[in-house]
Amino acid sequence: MESLIFICPKTDKPIDVGVETEIGTLLRIRKNIMRSRCNACGEVHEWPVRDAYLAEAA
Ligand SMILES: [Zn+2]
Numbered sequence: 001m002e003s004l005i006f007i008c009p010k011t012d013k014p015i016d017v018g019v020e021t022e023i024g025t026l027l028r029i030r031k032n033i034m035r036s037r038c039n040a041c042g043e044v045h046e047w048p049v050r051d052a053y054l055a056e057a058a
Helices: 023-029
Strands: 002-007 014-021 033-037 044-048 053-056
Touching: 002 033, 014 023, 014 033, 014 053
Parallel strands: none
Antiparallel strands: 002 014, 002 053, 033 044
């Protein structure tokens, strides 16, 4: 499994939203919006899934 990573629009930091997925699932949900609290700036952001990238889970 891989982690979905979004870029915080305020700090430009990569945020691991705590969602693990695989590429097949990601392609199915790419039109969705992920809503999550950002652990860089503390605000809640809405990110289009298609803007996310995948990182190997440690
Ligand atoms: Zn943020």
